[in-house]
Amino acid sequence: MFEYNVITRRCSKEEEIPYDLLLLADETIEAINRYIHQSDCYVFEHQGQLLGLYVLFPINNHCIEIKNIAVLESAQGKGIGTLLIRDAIQKAKEQSYTTILIGTANTAFKQLYLYQKEGFEIDDIKKNFFIDNYPTPIYEKGILLNHMIMLKKTIEQ
Template structure:
């Protein structure tokens, strides 16, 4: 079982979109992010098992992970870590000095995952999910309201 991470150069497939929706239930926001960013897929035997969507931010030296997801049956196998390392390497190679990711304040597993990888919380955006999503989102039995911003400072490979 060999994992390959590659840029998606064709149209986004239903399999990609299903993975993207795992991490963000807003089709409208995903459509916007896909127009603005670059999508990568983690593939095993030609089947996408994970996705990574990166977009530039308004900050000149910053790139953001807008979406990262791994299929349920492939979780806890290191694929998420591989995608995160790929994002870090890609951002560094493209000359960015900061990698950003945002997640819900109730996303306990994701907050642990990003911090374990070296991300640091920078700030919280209150009521982001209340304002930007039509339906309430519940995660870990808690009504998701706030967005947590995390940053990772990148060091050049030069």
């Protein structure tokens, strides 16, 4: 587990978009550009190094979605992802959202476990999402990404 509290800061619109880190959780810059300019990006830095981030995209006045969450590969497995999820939920709560969504690939077993451990429940399956929205097939550990599993959590106010 990461030894420090995660304190994130919202990126300003003037900052360079951290595509290198965003691409750990999304397949193409084009896909990222579909949501990043209408979203708030929160970064976690430690000792001057960007270790993780998440992106919150408002759906409506009551619902917000975590569109991207990523941890630098060398910092993975230390609990940063869990702390980022909790921080995202807290930021959504501070902004008076009552529901938070997150989606992941049908092959993303670690992520599905983490999100459910943090109180998210499977809510929907977007069939053929990765086939329909990306120009070439995407494989993760030898398995073709087909469907997007959407999870939802009610935020207690």
